[in-house]
Amino acid sequence: MSSPPISAKTTMRGRTTMSDFFSVRDLHVGYDEVRVLHGVSLTAVEGGITAVIGSNGAGKSTLLRSLCGIVPIGSGTVSFEGRDVTDQSAERLVAGGISMVPEGRWIFPDMTVLENLRVGAINPRARAVKDETLQAVMEMFPRLRERSSQLGGTLSGGEQQMLALGRGLMAAPKLLLLDEPTLGLAPGIAKQIFKILPDLTALGLTVVLAEQNVSKTLSIADYAYVLENGGIVLEGSGKDLLGDDAIRTAYLGH
Amino acid sequence: MDFLLSGQLLFAALVLGSVYAVIALGLNLVYGTMRLLNIAHGEIVMVGAYAAFWGFSLLGLSPLVALPVVGVLTGAIGLFLYGTLFRAQLAANKPVAQLEASSLLLFFGVSIVMQNLASLAFTATPRAYQHLDTVYQIGGVAMTGNRIATLVVSVAILVAVLLFLNRSIYGLAVKALIQHRDAARVVGINVDRVQTVSILAGFGIAGIAGALVSMAEQISPFMGFPFTIASFVVIIMGGLGNIVGGIMAGFLLAFIEIYAVALTSANFRSILIYGIFVGILVLRPQGLLGKARRS
Numbered sequence: 153m154s155s156p157p158i159s160a161k162t163t164m165r166g167r168t169t170m171s172d173f174f175s176v177r178d179l180h181v182g183y184d185e186v187r188v189l190h191g192v193s194l195t196a197v198e199g200g201i202t203a204v205i206g207s208n209g210a211g212k213s214t215l216l217r218s219l220c221g222i223v224p225i226g227s228g229t230v231s232f233e234g235r236d237v238t239d240q241s242a243e244r245l246v247a248g249g250i251s252m253v254p255e256g257r258w259i260f261p262d263m264t265v266l267e268n269l270r271v272g273a274i275n276p277r278a279r280a281v282k283d284e285t286l287q288a289v290m291e292m293f294p295r296l297r298e299r300s301s302q303l304g305g306t307l308s309g310g311e312q313q314m315l316a317l318g319r320g321l322m323a324a325p326k327l328l329l330l331d332e333p334t335l336g337l338a339p340g341i342a343k344q345i346f347k348i349l350p351d352l353t354a355l356g357l358t359v360v361l362a363e364q365n366v367s368k369t370l371s372i373a374d375y376a377y378v379l380e381n382g383g384i385v386l387e388g389s390g391k392d393l394l395g396d397d398a399i400r401t402a403y404l405g406h
Numbered sequence: 407m408d409f410l411l412s413g414q415l416l417f418a419a420l421v422l423g424s425v426y427a428v429i430a431l432g433l434n435l436v437y438g439t440m441r442l443l444n445i446a447h448g449e450i451v452m453v454g455a456y457a458a459f460w461g462f463s464l465l466g467l468s469p470l471v472a473l474p475v476v477g478v479l480t481g482a483i484g485l486f487l488y489g490t491l492f493r494a495q496l497a498a499n500k501p502v503a504q505l506e507a508s509s510l511l512l513f514f515g516v517s518i519v520m521q522n523l524a525s526l527a528f529t530a531t532p533r534a535y536q537h538l539d540t541v542y543q544i545g546g547v548a549m550t551g552n553r554i555a556t557l558v559v560s561v562a563i564l565v566a567v568l569l570f571l572n573r574s575i576y577g578l579a580v581k582a583l584i585q586h587r588d589a590a591r592v593v594g595i596n597v598d599r600v601q602t603v604s605i606l607a608g609f610g611i612a613g614i615a616g617a618l619v620s621m622a623e624q625i626s627p628f629m630g631f632p633f634t635i636a637s638f639v640v641i642i643m644g645g646l647g648n649i650v651g652g653i654m655a656g657f658l659l660a661f662i663e664i665y666a667v668a669l670t671s672a673n674f675r676s677i678l679i680y681g682i683f684v685g686i687l688v689l690r691p692q693g694l695l696g697k698a699r700r701s
Contacts (some may be wrong), residue, residue: 222591246594258589260582262648271578275594279575323594 172231173198173358174250174327179228181211181218188214189382191228196327200374201349201359203390205366205403211382212362213255216331219360220252221245232327247275251325255332255362257316261305265296268304268315272322281324288355289318292348310341317348328352330361334368346372366403370394410665413547419664420657421553424560427656428615429633430640431567431649432608436484438584438647439604441502442492442509446517447637448630450480450609453520454616455625456528462535469537469617470555480613484605487516496601517630524627532626539622552621559618563611564653571649580604584647639683645693654695 174196181189188211196202204212217223219230221242230238237245260268269289273282290297293314299307304315313333320328330349334342346368352359363369370376373390378399386398393399409415433447444450457476458469469476491512495505538551571577583590583600591597619625640659644651659682666678686694 220592222588242591243594243596246592251594252592254589254592258586258592260585260589262585263578263581267578267581270575271582271595272593274575274579319593 172196172234174232174360175230176219177229177231179215179218179230180226181214181223182226183223187226187382189218192379192382192384194377194384194387195375196358196360197374198358199356200353201361201372203369203373203376204360204362204379205364205369205376205393206362206379207403208364210379212379213331215379216252216329216360216362217254220250220329222252243275246323246325247277249277249324249326250329251320251323251327252329253316253320253331253333255335257309257312259304259307259312259315259319261303263304264301265304265307265315266300268319269296269322272319273324275323278322278324282322285322285324289321292321292351293318310337310344313337313341313345317345321352325357327358327360330359332362332364334363334365342368366399367394370399410668413545415664415668417547417549417553419661421557421560422664423657423660424557424564425615425619425656426636426640426660427653428560428563428611430637430644430652430656431564432610432612432615433637434608434641434644434647434649434652435580435604436608437641438649439580440492440496440509440601441505442513443506444513444608445510445634446513446520446630447612448632448634449517449520449524450483450612450630451616451619451633452524452625452627452630453483454480454613455620455629456524456616457613458617458620459533459535459625462537469621470559473559473614473617476617477610477614480616481606481610484609485602488602488605493598493601497598517634521627521630528627530627532624534624535620537621550622552618556618556622560615563614567607567611568650568653576600576603581649584649635683636679639679639686642683642691643686643694645695648693648695651693651695655693658694 172195175194177193179189179192180187192211192215194202194204204215206212214223218225221240221244225238228238229236232248232250237248240248260271263271269286270282273279273285278285295311296314296318299311304312307315317333334345337345342365349359349361350372361369361373370390370393376388376390376393377384378386378393386393386396388396429447429451433444436442436444454476457479458472461467461472461475462469492509495508538555540551541548542551542554571581579590579595579600580603582593582595583597587597590600636659640655641652643659644653644655659679662682663675663678667675
């Protein structure tokens with residue numbers, strides 16, 4: 153399946169210029185011989201939620217991992233706050249304000265909840281405001297306060313996801329990349345996570361969310377892209393895509 | 407069997423345990439943060455011992471005063487090896503198994519080169535010097551000054567490293583890298599810097615341990631190997647990359663060694679250590695104190 157040209161809608165909104173808050177142009181990424189992404193372009197809605205949906209193996213995780221600097225980018229450009237950040241290291245991207253909450257949570261299992269959070273604020277910009285951020289994270293996730301001296305590895309899946317989110321927020325990001333934040337969680341906890349995400353944008357954060365839970369994701373997304381076989385095949389506002397017949401058949405099963 | 411309760415054995419076990427714990431801590435830092443199997447670790451102890459020996463013999467420098475210099479010297483060897491052999495491999499994010507295998511071979515070569523360079527430069531004849539060998543009677547236990555100093559300095563190093571790892575944000579970064587490499591990168595840790603600090607510290611404290619050992623034991627170009635083996639037994643016992651577990655296992659191995667040798671004879675030392683090694687690998691490969699490792 154080849155990716156369609158960038159739709160007129162996007163161009164009309166003027167999202168293709170380099171002065172965009174965060175945009176990706178013609179991204180190619182692969183591991184050794186395997187090409188995973190071929191020519192992905194997207195623009196994040198500043199201060200909103202931009203979703204990337206698609207089935208397992210479509211390349212969502214690879215996309216987000218390349219955007220946070222832990223998978224090398226083959227070709228294409230990534231611009232953030234008007235600057236080209238394509239080849240920056242993960243460390244510099246975090247320092248610049250891009251924070252990632254990875255799929256599988258990746259918390260530090262033998263560090264306490266508090267240590268996990270503290271190390272999240274290791275970049276200099278975040279360290280300057282770490283006490284305030286910690287306060288805010290603890291208010292958002294009271295459960296983390298209760299468990300603050302417990303080892304990360306002893307938390308339940310949902311608590312670990314909260315910890316991963318909290319750790320991502322400790323970096324004081326401007327852009328938060330969320331990779332499958334509800335994967336493997338009980339429905340109740342997934343619902344809780346989906347409820348929190350709009351609150352993050354209220355704090356001024358821009359969110360890029362990769363999810364398999366299509367209906368929930370589209371209902372909170374300002375704009376969404378459908379990724380299939382490493383290319384964007386469809387895009388539009390969350391509402392439009394929810395009503396799209398192709399989406400309903402392929403992802404919502406009705 | 408009353409001799410088993412003597413303070414003398416206890417003191418000997420504590421001194422040996424603190425040395426094992428320090429040497430193994432260095433190995434554990436290097437393995438934990440980089441997954442490098444430093445089979446030349448004992449040779450770094452040997453270099454530290456010779457540095458202290460020559461400092462004392464030629465310059466009249468007390469090894470205790472020379473400790474920081476020795477640490478910097480062996481730490482610099484670590485930095486050199488890191489820069490030339492491992493940095494690029496680590497930056498390319500090679501799989502763990504590949505790092506372990508290639509580091510094992512490379513360090514094996516390094517170990518042979520260092521042993522033979524030391525033999526060429528210093529001859530293979532064992533050497534010793536006398537320093538702080540006054541015997542103190544404390545609570546009916548005879549202790550030489552150098553062994554007391556060894557215990558005190560080693561414990562101080564262990565405490566300092568543990569405080570650093572648990573209190574400082576940079577220490578947390580070291581622990582984070584040990585526990586989850588990709589997550590460490592995701593949160594924005596400068597992995598190259600943490601690796602540099604870890605290899606500097608790991609090699610530095612191995613050299614310092616060598617300087618301490620040289621005060622009380624004979625030194626030779628081939629003294630390193632038993633320390634390499636003992637420290638591998640220790641870090642496997644404690645769980646690879648588990649810093650606290652490794653320290654506890656250092657003392658545990660020393661207690662087993664000292665008391666078992668007292669019950670049998672010194673001839674059994676090697677059999678004992680290798681026996682424990684094999685036993686742990688067969689029965690509990692994740693370490694006595696370790697949890698089963700997630701990949």
